[in-house]
Amino acid sequence: MARWNTTGGRYPHGYSGLPLYDEMNRYNSFGRYIRDLFGRRVFKVNVDAGFTCPNRDGTAGYGGCIYCNNDSFRPSSCSPVLPVREQVEGGIRYLRKRYGAERFIVYFQPYSNTYAPVEKLERLYREALDVPDVVGLAIGTRPDCVDGEKLGLLEELSRDHFVLVEYGLQSIYDRTLEFINRGHDYETFLRALELTEGRGIHIGAHVIVGFPTETREEMLDMARVISSLPIGFLKIHQLQVVRDTALEEIYSGSPFRLFGYEEYIDFVVRFIERLSPGIVLQRLFATAPEAILIGPKWGRGRQEILRDIERRLVELDTRQGRLCRPSVMEVSHG
Numbered sequence: 001m002a003r004w005n006t007t008g009g010r011y012p013h014g015y016s017g018l019p020l021y022d023e024m025n026r027y028n029s030f031g032r033y034i035r036d037l038f039g040r041r042v043f044k045v046n047v048d049a050g051f052t053c054p055n056r057d058g059t060a061g062y063g064g065c066i067y068c069n070n071d072s073f074r075p076s077s078c079s080p081v082l083p084v085r086e087q088v089e090g091g092i093r094y095l096r097k098r099y100g101a102e103r104f105i106v107y108f109q110p111y112s113n114t115y116a117p118v119e120k121l122e123r124l125y126r127e128a129l130d131v132p133d134v135v136g137l138a139i140g141t142r143p144d145c146v147d148g149e150k151l152g153l154l155e156e157l158s159r160d161h162f163v164l165v166e167y168g169l170q171s172i173y174d175r176t177l178e179f180i181n182r183g184h185d186y187e188t189f190l191r192a193l194e195l196t197e198g199r200g201i202h203i204g205a206h207v208i209v210g211f212p213t214e215t216r217e218e219m220l221d222m223a224r225v226i227s228s229l230p231i232g233f234l235k236i237h238q239l240q241v242v243r244d245t246a247l248e249e250i251y252s253g254s255p256f257r258l259f260g261y262e263e264y265i266d267f268v269v270r271f272i273e274r275l276s277p278g279i280v281l282q283r284l285f286a287t288a289p290e291a292i293l294i295g296p297k298w299g300r301g302r303q304e305i306l307r308d309i310e311r312r313l314v315e316l317d318t319r320q321g322r323l324c325r326p327s328v329m330e331v332s333h334g
Contacts, residue, residue, distance in 0.1 A: 026313040027272050027320040030233070030282040034105075037162070042135060043101040045091035047084050049124050051111045053142070060144060060183030065170075066246035067180060067208070067239065069292065084124050088131045105162060106131075107138040114141040114165075118149050125153070129161055136162025138204075143167045143192035144184040155199040164233060166204035167192055172225050176213045181246070190229075197230045204282065205231050209267065210239030212256040220270055227276035227324050234279050236271065237286035238264050241294040248294060258296040265305075269312045277321030284309055 025032060034042045054060040082090070088106055095101040106128040114121060125137055137157065146165070157163050167189060171177055174185050189205075196203050205226065209219045226234065238259045241251045259267065268284055275281075285305055290297075298305070313319065 026310065026318070028277060028280050030280050033280045038103060038135065040103060041099075041101065042103045042105055043095045043099065044107045044138065045088050045095065045104050045134075046107045046109050047087040047091070047128065048110045049084055049108055049113060051108075051113050051115050053112045054115060054144060055142075055181065055183035056111075061181060063181060063246060065180050065182055066250065067242070069242045069245050084127045085131060088128050088134065092131065092133065102133060104131075104134050105136045105138055105164075106134055107140070109140050112142045112145045113139045114150050115145045118153055121150060122153055125157060129157065136164070138164045138166060140166045140168070140206075142184065143169070143189040146192055146195060148195060151195055151199055151201065154201050158200040158202075162202070163200075164202040164204055165196060166206060166233070166235070169205040169226075170208045171211065171214070172222050173214060173218065176211050179211065179213045193230055202232050203230060204233030204235070205229075206235045206237065208237045208239050209271070210259050216267070219267070220274060223271045223274035224325065227274070227279065232278070232280060233282050234275070235283040236268060236281070237283065238268075238296070240286050240288045240296070242288050243292040243294060251294065260296065261298040261300065264296075265308050265312050268309060269316065269318065272313070272320045273318045273322040274324055275320055276324050277319075279320075281320070 031041070053064060056062065056064045084106075088104075092101070092104055095104070108124075108128075116124075125139075128134060128137060139154070151165075154163050154165060169186075169189050170180065170182060172186050177185055193203065207222055207226070209222075241247050241258065264285070272281070272284075287302055287305075300308075
């Protein structure tokens with residue numbers, strides 16, 4: 001079992017114990033972090049490079065994770081039909097026109113974006129980085145889809161560019177990973193962290209909260225565990241049931257409790273205050289398209305949800321890291 005000792009303030013970005021927030025910024029947001037890093041706003045351009053997943057082609061399993069419908073988070077402009085460079089250039093034109101954007105990070109998003117020979121990965125990544133005003137890459141993948149050679153490539157690219165690899169953790173509990181047909185265990189995630197750490201690559205993770213296999217306290221405890229690992233960036237999603245997934249069939253046959261709106265606002269605030277203040281929060285909730293969303297249906301837009309989270313932080317006079325107690329962690333696989 002891999003372990004990391006964070007006693008004494010060992011945080012991913014050299015966090016020194018000084019506040020990373022003020023009364024207007026009670027958590028360490030990705031937008032603020034990137035503005036501080038580059039001195040300006042940097043926009044993400046989503047691309048679909050046509051990858052698949054070892055949990056779909058039989059390498060780790062079939063059918064994918066039970067909640068997975070990539071249309072739930074993939075923009076309509078993101079299509080594998082077009083070459084990566086064309087997707088990037090098209091996304092940049094749109095963002096320049098709408099927001100006056102000047103700098104860009106290319107986000108390889110759908111499926112597992114390191115699941116290919118390293119020669120193909122290098123061609124695709126360099127194709128994206130060669131577009132003018134692209135300053136970096138964000139690469140979504142699974143922890144069982146990296147090795148030393150692939151990470152060596154990312155290490156090389158990170159010498160001149162911002163490179164963030166985002167690992168789908170989803171849960172620290174093996175019973176949950178088995179329930180969702182993940183195709184790997186928590187130990188696999190820890191091994192990926194060991195391989196990635198110390199290479200100059202920014203490390204991110206995704207977690208999903210609300211699985212019926214976990215209690216509220218177990219979900220909250222993930223913040224404590226994540227704070228003990230060399231993770232610099234985090235996305236938090238509430239579990240959503242979307243159409244054309246195995247989870248839809250499970251939910252239809254035996255409905256389980258999903259987060260209500262006020263319940264989730266309270267939960268995510270409690271999660272944030274247990275989380276290391278050095279971790280950059282990229283996302284605090286998920287928003288699947290209404291056309292495919294079965295539940296939970298909150299009837300709120302992104303900005304309203306974000307405002308309500310921030311309002312709750314103020315009401316409770318709390319902040320990211322207020323209850324964080326980093327320590328040597330080892331998680332039960334029960």
